[in-house]
Amino acid sequence: MAKMYDSDLYGTNFSIESMKIIAESIGIGNLQDDAAKELADDISFRLKHIIQDAAKFMNHAKRMKLLQTDVDSALKVRNIEPQYGFHSIEPLPFRFASGGGRELHFIEEKEVDLGDMLSNVNPKAPLETTLRSHWLCIDGVQPTIPENPPPVAKSVQKLESVDPVNKKPMKESSGKPSTGKQKLKNVETVQIKQLATHELSVEQQLYYKEITEACVGSDEIRRGEALQSLSSDPGLHEMLPRMCTFIIEGVRVNVVQNNLALLIYLMRMVKALLDNQSLYLEKYLHELIPSVTTCIVSKQLCMRPELDNHWALRDFASRLMSQICKNFNTSTNNIQTRITRMFTNALHQCDKIPLSSLYGALQGLSELGTEVTRIFILPKIKNIGARIETHLEGNLVSNSDKIASGHIKQLITKITAPIIKTIRNPPDNIDEYKLDYGYLGVALHNAVGKARTQPATVTTTLPSTLSTTSITSVGQTISRSVGIIQQGSTPNRTIIMTQPxxxxxxxxxxxxxxxxxxxxxxxxxxxxxxxxxxxxxxxxxxxxxxxxxxxxxxxxxxxxxxxxxxxxxxxxxxxxxxxxxxxxxxxxxxxxxxxxxxxxxxx
Amino acid sequence: MSDPDKNQLAAVLQVLKKYNLKGTEELLKKEANLSDDVEQDSDVSNVLTGYKSDGDPEAYETSYLELKRFVENSLDIYKHELGMILYPVLVHMYLELVYNGHTDKAISLMMKFGPEQDVYYQDDLRRLAMVTKRDHMNGNELTDTFKSNQFILRMSRDTYSLLKRHLHDKKASVLLNIVQEHLYFDMYEGVARNKSQIDATSGAVGGEARRQDNKTKVYYGIPKAPDIQILTAPVEDEEETNDQDNPDKPKKKKSKKDPLLSKKTKSDPNAPPADRIPVPDLKDNDKVEKLKALREASKRINLGPDCLPSCCCYTLLNSNYTVCCAEITEDSSMLAVGFNDSVIKVFTLVPQKLKAMKTAEQLLDVNFEADDVLVRMMDERSGETARSLCGHGGPVYSVSFSPDRTLLLSCSEDATIRLWSLQIWACLVVYKGHMFPVWDVKFSPLGYYFASCSYDRTARLWVTDHYQPVKIFAGHFSDVDCIQFHPNSNYIATGSSDRRVCLWDVTTGNHVRLMTGHKQPIHALAFSVCGRYVASAGTDCRVLIWDLSHGHLIAEFSGHEKTIHCLAFSRCGNILVSGGLDCSVKLWNFNKFTEDTNSDDVNISHNPEVKIGEDYLLRTFQTKNSPLINLHFTRRNLMIAVAVFDAVNT
Structure with missing residues (x-):
């Protein structure tokens, strides 16, 4: 029960000013102070009385929120005409206004255009009440299905991660099957803090095995189901550390192995975990972000850089990274700032880093939004252009460098053209472009010109939502070829978690x-x-x-x-x-x- | 003759004098042995005007302080019992000051001493604090209650004599008046109670219950089931003809049935005589139904800590803030939901659809001699999974099915109770008796009778074929929020906003048990299967268990975080479940509790220790943002929960 304070007893009354304003609004100009005081006292009493009664109606409707209908009912009980026409399910926010030394709180009343109302044929009918059944518990155990709440709420998961000492040991009543042992009376029970806080039951171990196998296995249908389960099941938090370890270790090994398909699968697992609403992922970001970063900027992600489409993985991981930034960025962890800085640092040394890493850094930055692109990529275009020019135009070039340069060129034109379009005024002078953007000036000029002619379709906004379709197809095509290579070189699976x-x-x-x-x-x-x-x-x-x-x-x-x-x-x-x-x-x-x-x- | 009586007589004399009724005045004077000077007593006017007092407004605070100091300086064993007097004294001092126009004094008194009262009185104090003028007291429920009823305090004789001595020594007239007029001391022999014992039973609006209130014998036992054996033979014949396609089935039933029926032959010593209340004769159909129920019950799983129930949760979707109540039939085949917009919806929970009766012309063609006439008269093509009943003019606050599932009762904010037929799906009767919104209605387990309770502070007993109530149960100080029939139908329990649970005798209309201990309005009641205990719960988030044999509070199960709106006992009586607005269902081990409760050491004057429920909590199940509005056990002990999904808060 809440602690009582003196002021609680008498609460608030209407002020004399309120009375005067209300009086003014109905045409009584000069209300005497003592009259206003009397009125304020009396009206406060009556209103409190009515609200007190209205609360009864709220309680009997088994609600915790007072609605206008409750007030109407309370008025009706007192034989007062109810206030017709005030029905709203949404709460009406009070607005605050001040001016001329007065402070006012009022409800904003919108003007309704009758013409609009008449032209709208029918208002939307409310949805019909329907009945849905599910198992709340089976023999005393609550199944972790989407209809039931997650066993450990997100806020609790957060509390645990912030303050692990505070973590309460799982009580027997929390839904786990009882061991059948009853506590003896008169025996002092001592709680010993468990060392392994995340013991997995046999079922959970099986689930983990199934899911991880399906996620990196060759059966695309099973993988789809496994990822669906990862993204929607509410009871995963206990397995989350294991899943994260699986992913980061997997990335670690497969980056070295240049196993593109598996990296793609692991990134899709990351996406599924990000999509799961019931997980408190903040605790594992420090492990996941480096892994995702690796998949964006690693020098080599596949066996044959000139043939395999590792660009798709970089794009996908970049989008994941932007999703992480969007979901978890707070003023204290500054994820977005730190990630931006990391990519920008890479751009600063753009003469030294491999082209594939450069591509990744560019892609990573571009996914963080147009503003980031404008500030960090645009000034660098000249440098980058100079670098790729040697690969694209020169004679002594390796094929892979040429392809990478082509991709970078394409990427830059794609992401910067819409921005350049907005910051430069037409007419576009090709010489100016060359001056400003060096080697890429011509390509950008063409792209901007194209964008200006067909503004509606070409203005590419950055993809805000992640779609796995593109990456799925890439993964599929690669998995087959990689599989063959794998069999040739290393006979066994590359991801093994159990061995120390x-x-x-x-x-x-x-x-x-x-x-x-x-x-x-x-x-x-x-x-x-x-x-x-x-x-x-x-x-x-x-x-x-x-x-x-x-x-x-x-x-x-x-x-x-x-x-x-x-x-x-x-x-x-x-x-x-x-x-x-x-x-x-x-x-x-x-x-x-x-x-x-x-x-x-x-x- | 005690002082209040004298004052009352004097007051009557004054009235007689006023109207110049000399003869009567003389007679009364002679009879009551009163001399003329009595009427000059200043107290007399008090009786007439309630709070009229010439007392110096300055004296109130000092005398309250004096009383407080006396309580604080008294011996520890008496301290807490004496402390009980502070709250009612403060309340009456405040009201007296307000009545006599010393608003400022009253407010300063309340501001000074209000917050230091027990937490469970704060709600009432806040409501009292709203009253700052004499005309505010007009028709105010709470002040009226305090004015016209004595606040009851239970005290040991020693404590009371201590207090009496203090009052006589001090001669503080303000205090003495209040104690004489507005307080009632219910004395008992024995040791003074300690703080926790006092806290357990205080908190109700009118103070504690008197011993007198709980003296009547209550027949809380369950009577022997009416003999269905007589009819078993024909019934079985009937069924055999029905199930001819599988001939070995009836034989099985026969062997099973006999032990089933003989089980209940031992009669309960606490059970009421079978003819204590008139009950309509069982129809053949009812007997078939009863047998079916018994047979189902034989397949029941007995629950316990090692055998926890399964729970099927029905969630109502798209129903934000529109659903008020829900109820499931005894056989768990239908669910009725009452809505804010005055509609009632009936859903079927089994594959059988909700059928309507044939039209009058079609009914003529039905063979009335047929055994399955009840089936034949329904229109096969009219089956639907949900049907609506419209007729009320306000939110429907409660619905209740008749035991034979052909009738449905509903009560509403429009002050009416309606009886609906679930065969023709129309309203049959509108019962108008309550003057104000009706909060709850319940069919008796026997059918025919039903009970309702209302905002008008009464509960009423009705029979379906009379349009006026047969009994009115008055006595609660505030709204009667919930009502429940005792399993033997001889008693009705009510829970009220005055925080008291009351048990009423259906035959006499008197209250036979008055139980105090809740600190907030009561919203749910449930009788144990054995009939001896009643569980109540409400806004104070606790489930309290009362022993009906003496009306004692024996257990307090706390753990919920918000208002509890539903309670249910498993069919075996071993488990009590509670659910409410905090979206959780809690399972309590009631069997262990009854085993722990030693019934021998309980007698009428000795309050047993109140057990705290933490040891009895078996499980908590959370729903996904769906407050629970009903809990039910099927005949085989499957738990059914009804919840309303709150989409706004997700």
Whole structure:
């Protein structure tokens, strides 16, 4: 029960000013102060009385919201004519206005045009009440179906992640089947905090196995069902840490393996999880964002960059990233700002990074909105143009670079043309374009010209919603070819979660070691960004130097007995990931540093 | 002769004098042994005007403070019982001040001492605080209640003598007047109660219940089921002819039926005599129905903590703020829903559709001698899954099916009760008796009788074939919000906004149990299957269990967060379920509770310890933003919940 205060007892009364204003509105010019006081007191009493009665009608209609009809009923009971014509299901908001030293709260009354009302043939009829049945519980256990609320509400999930100490142990009454053991009387029960907070039941383990297999398997229909389940089932929160680990480990391994199809499947899983309304995903963003970033900007995502359509994956992951920004950006976590900065940093070094990463960074930025594109991409067009010119026009070019440059050109014309159209006034002078945008000036001039001639159709707004259709077809076509390649090179599946250590041999010169540092992925807040390290044979002296300059690198030692190990990050993707991580809160960076120090001590 | 009586007589004398009725005046004086000087007593006018007082407005605060100091300085064992007096004294002081025009004094008194009263009185204090002028008191429900009824306080004899001594010593006239006129002390022998014991039973508008109120014997047992055996033979013949296509079925039934019927031969010592209330004879059809119910019941699963029920939830969609009530038939075949826009809708929950009767001409062709005449008279082609009943002129606040499922009762804001036929789907009778909105209506488990309760603070008992009530149960201080028949139909329980649960005897119309302890209006009542306990719940989010044998509060199940609107016992009586606006259904282990309750140590004057319900909570199930409006158990103990999906808040 709420605490009572003195002021509660008497509440508020109408002010004398209100009385005067109301009197004015009905043509009584000068109401005496004491008359207004009397009126205010009396009207306040009567109104309170009526509202008190109206509350009875509300209670009997089993509602918690007072409606106008309740007030009407209360008036009727007192033999007062009800206020006809005030019926609204929506609450009427009070507006506030002040001026001339007066402050007023009033209800906005819209003027209704009778002509409009007459011309509208029939107002929309309200929907008919229908009955729907579902199982609320079966033998005392509540099934997790969409009709029932999620077992742990989003707000509770949030509370748990913000303040894990506060987490209450699951009570027996929460819907889990009882163990059949009754508590003995007079026995002091001591609650011991469980170490593993996310124990999965056998069913959940089966579900996890089914879902993960279906998501990365070859059966497209099953995958569709699995993704549907991931995006709509309410009871997934317990499995969420496992799912996230599955995804990030999967991305980690398959980026190295250049297994495009699996990366696509994993990104579709991310999308399904993002779509699920009942999950509190904020807790796992620090793990998911680097994985998604990898899929956008990695140097190489497929075995044959000149043939496979890894561009589609980059586009899809970019859209995922913009969805993440849109859903989870708050003033405290600044996700959007940090992601924008990360991509922009990549653009700044556009002469050094591979073309595929450049494409990814551009795509990632363009998905964040036209404003971002205008501010961050437009000034860079000249530089980028200069870079791709050498690949497109020069003679000594590799085929893959040429294709990448073509894609970048296409992308830039597509995303910047509508913006240039708005910021430049016609007529478009091709020389000006060349001056401003360098090599790409001609293409942009053409695109803008085209956009101006057919404004309605060509003005491309950025895709705001994610559709999986395009990526699905790409995934399908690739999966077959990749499957063949896989069989040739590595006989077994590349994604294996259960083994604590996994060594993947890629080529005789390069060794890739993957270590799972976390046996309990869910509990650790810190994400160690790069567990994938390539081992190159280099003297240990060099290695320490590297670490000194780049403290964020994680050196992973393998107890298995590799004699000397040095770690260095080589892929550009990882550098970019590093950029992202470095922008995360101080705490995290500290932890990463600490970890690298402990790792060093092992060497 | 006590002082109030004397005052009343003096007042009568004054009236006689006023109208110059000398003879009567003389006689009365002689008879009552009163001398002339009595009428000069200043108290006399008090009786006549209620709160007329010449008392110095300044004296109120000091005397209240004095009383408060006395309570605080008294011994710990008496402190809490003495403390009970503070609230009614404050209320009456306030009203007296307001009545005599000292509004400022009254407000300052209320502001100073109002917030320090017990939390459960704050609601009433706030309502009282609205009254700041004498004419506000006119027709005000709460002030009228305080004015015309004595506030009842239960006190041990020791505490009372302590208080009496204090009042005599102080001679504070303001206080003495209030204590004499407006308070009633119900004394008992024994140790003074502690704070938690007092809190358990206080909170009602008129104070606690008197011991006198709960003295009458209540026949709470369930009588032996009326003999259906006599009729079993013909009934079975009838059924055998019906089921000729599978010949071994009737045999099975026969062997099953006998133990079934013999089970109930032992009669309950607490059960009322069978002829205590007149009941219409059972029709053949009813007997068939009863047998069917018994047979179903034999397939019932007995629930318990190891065997929890399944629950089917019916959610009403597109019904934001339009649904007021819902009710399911005893055999769980139909659901009736009452709407805000005065329509009633009946849904079928089984594959059989809702059929209407044939037209009069078609009915002529029906063979009345046929055994299945009841089936034949229905029009096969008229089957529908939902039907609407229109006729009311305001929100429909409650609906109730007759036990034979041919009739439906509904009550509405338009102050009428309507009886509908579920065969011709039309209104049969409009019962006009209540003057104000009718909040609840219930059919008796035997049919024929029904009871209603209303905003006009009365509950009424009706029979379907009379258009006027046969009994009016008056006594509640505020709206009667809910009503429920005892399973043996001899008693009616009502729950009211005056926070009291009352049990009325149908035969006499008197209240036989008065139970206080709720702190907010009561919205749901349910009798246990054994008939001994009644559960009540309401706005204070607690389920209270009362023992009808003596009217004691014996348990308090708390856990809900918002108003509870429905309560139901499983058919085996082992589980109590509650549901309400907080979108949750809670299962309570009632069987364990009755086992824990030792019935031997209960007697009329000794209040047993109130059990707290946390140990008895078995499960909580949340619905998806759908407040619960009805809970029901099928004959086989499947739980059915009816909820309204609240689309606005999602």
């Amino acid at each position: 250590q996994r060594i993947v041999q890629q080529s005789p010169q390069q060794k890739v070691i993957l270590m799972q540092q976390r046996s309990q992925p869910n509990t650790s807040v810190v994400h160690t960004p790069t567990n994938v390290v390539k081992l190159v044979s280099s003297p240990s002296m060099q290695q320490t130097k590297q670490i000194a300059t780049q403290p964020k690198l994680v050196v992973v030692s393998n107890q298995g007995g590799f004699p000397s190990q040095s770690a260095a990050l080589q892929t550009q993707a990882n550098i970019i990931k590093q950029n992202f991580i470095s922008q995360q809160p101080q705490i995290q960076e500290m932890q990463v540093k600490q970890e690298s120090i402990t790792d060093l001590s092992q060497i």
